[in-house]
Amino acid sequence: MPVPVSQMVTVGSYLLRQRLAGVERYPLVLMLEPLYQCNLACAGCGKIQYPKHVLQRRLSVEECLAAVDSCPAPVVSIPGGEPLLHPEIVEIVRGLVQRRKYIYLCTNALLLEEKLHLFEPTKYLSFSVHLDGQEKEHDESVCREGTYAKAVSAIRKALERGFRVTTNTTLFDGADPERTAEFFDQAMEMGIEGMMVSPGYAYEKAPDQEHFLARERTVQLFRRIFAAGRGGRQWRFNQSPLFLEFLTGTRDYECTPWGMPAYSVFGWQKPCYLLQEGYARSYDDLLESTDWSKYGRASGNPACRDCMVHSGFEASSVAEGFSSWKGFAAMVRATLFGPRVPAPGDAPERAVGPAEVDEAPTRGWSSSASSEALRTAFDYRGDVTLTLDDGEKLEGYVSDVRSDSLRLLQKGRDVARILDPARVVHVELSGRDSAIDPRWEAWKERRAAERA
Numbered sequence: 001m002p003v004p005v006s007q008m009v010t011v012g013s014y015l016l017r018q019r020l021a022g023v024e025r026y027p028l029v030l031m032l033e034p035l036y037q038c039n040l041a042c043a044g045c046g047k048i049q050y051p052k053h054v055l056q057r058r059l060s061v062e063e064c065l066a067a068v069d070s071c072p073a074p075v076v077s078i079p080g081g082e083p084l085l086h087p088e089i090v091e092i093v094r095g096l097v098q099r100r101k102y103i104y105l106c107t108n109a110l111l112l113e114e115k116l117h118l119f120e121p122t123k124y125l126s127f128s129v130h131l132d133g134q135e136k137e138h139d140e141s142v143c144r145e146g147t148y149a150k151a152v153s154a155i156r157k158a159l160e161r162g163f164r165v166t167t168n169t170t171l172f173d174g175a176d177p178e179r180t181a182e183f184f185d186q187a188m189e190m191g192i193e194g195m196m197v198s199p200g201y202a203y204e205k206a207p208d209q210e211h212f213l214a215r216e217r218t219v220q221l222f223r224r225i226f227a228a229g230r231g232g233r234q235w236r237f238n239q240s241p242l243f244l245e246f247l248t249g250t251r252d253y254e255c256t257p258w259g260m261p262a263y264s265v266f267g268w269q270k271p272c273y274l275l276q277e278g279y280a281r282s283y284d285d286l287l288e289s290t291d292w293s294k295y296g297r298a299s300g301n302p303a304c305r306d307c308m309v310h311s312g313f314e315a316s317s318v319a320e321g322f323s324s325w326k327g328f329a330a331m332v333r334a335t336l337f338g339p340r341v342p343a344p345g346d347a348p349e350r351a352v353g354p355a356e357v358d359e360a361p362t363r364g365w366s367s368s369a370s371s372e373a374l375r376t377a378f379d380y381r382g383d384v385t386l387t388l389d390d391g392e393k394l395e396g397y398v399s400d401v402r403s404d405s406l407r408l409l410q411k412g413r414d415v416a417r418i419l420d421p422a423r424v425v426h427v428e429l430s431g432r433d434s435a436i437d438p439r440w441e442a443w444k445e446r447r448a449a450e451r452a
């Protein structure tokens with residue numbers, strides 16, 4: 001069974017209550033990011049490119065639990081950053097267990113073995129270990145050798161100790177269907193409870209912009225993986241089988257970004273876990289102040305065009321399973337007999353990239369204040385210097401800009417400073433752009449040499 005019965009009952013009854021109450025937008029999984037710092041720097045990750053003083057920030061236990069109490073999602077996923085680096089992760093997990101939330105603690109598992117004794121096995125806690133394939137593919141994906149071996153060792157130890165263990169896998173263009181199918185078989189042999197798979201999202205700030213999957217290539221890749229796995233009936237997934245049918249093009253969904261809201265050191269991320277269009281101050285503010293019509297495929301938003309990521313579409317598939325008898329029957333059928341997967345066809349020639357984005361302003365750029373200049377400061381992944389109307393200069397990271405307020409995280413100050421944007425007279429991108437990292441330049445050169 002990929003998910004305990006108690007979890008299925010909890011989630012199912014929650015969804016039915018939402019439907020019966022006629023709630024239009026409700027969360028399924030809260031993505032709680034207590035820090036952005038990580039002990040890896042993966043090529044496809046767009047989550048860790050921040051100045052050092054931002055990476056050192058942590059959500060407190062109280063802030064985490066207050067966010068959880070304000071959002072009714074029955075499941076809490078803890079990604080990051082690497083959650084095991086948080087000094088109070090045990091207290092955060094304990095608080096969530098007391099609230100009977102089902103927790104997926106997403107970890108690269110580098111610290112799992114040494115920290116395992118700090119946790120108690122419970123049906124509410126699952127370690128969701130990041131594994132992007134077999135040893136060669138995973139170590140390449142996370143840009144560090146030895147990571148796969150360490151993660152697998154930690155998985156075995158956690159299973160021996162009676163913990164729930166799942167895996168989470170992100171697939172990029174160039175993934176080998178045969179090797180991926182073998183990896184899924186190996187994960188089953190390890191005895192993990194279930195797998196979560198998703199295509200990668202083309203984060204604007206991720207170092208590797210060439211290997212994100214366009215939609216049709218995503219569909220063909222997943223069809224080929226299931227074909228290589230002889231239909232994949234031997235595989236257990238801890239995600240909706242209808243989402244797997246979505247990934248293989250059997251059914252289509254519009255995204256429901258409110259289904260997996262994300263809360264981090266910046267606040268409630270708008271509109272989804274992937275895009276950063278600003279931050280709401282509370283969960284209710286997120287629901288009310290986000291213009292949801294600007295997102296999803298039907299909106300024509302180019303950032304959404306190729307997205308098939310689980311944080312946008314898994315909730316859509318789960319909602320379908322509880323929206324009608326037809327949807328329920330499809331979910332039961334796919335759960336019992338596996339997802340329906342059409343035979344693969346020809347994959348289109350080209351993936352998404354390289355990204356076609358305008359040249360962004362770089363360090364040293366400056367301008368008198370305007371709404372565009374403040375937006376540039378918000379988009380920049382480094383510190384900026386703002387000059388106020390009284391001549392005061394403030395240096396820090398701009399984590400949110402609205403028409404009536406600007407949020408600045410200053411070095412050495414725990415509490416964000418909220419400014420009136422009208423007081424800013426000059427903007428300069430003064431700090432290093434953390435989206436540009438010399439390690440990535442070396443990595444890209446190595447990849448180019450391998451391709452040549």
Ligand code: SF4
Nearest residue numbers: 255272295304307312
């Ligand atoms: S389509 Fe993807 S990127 Fe766009 S809002 Fe939905 S989840 Fe976010």
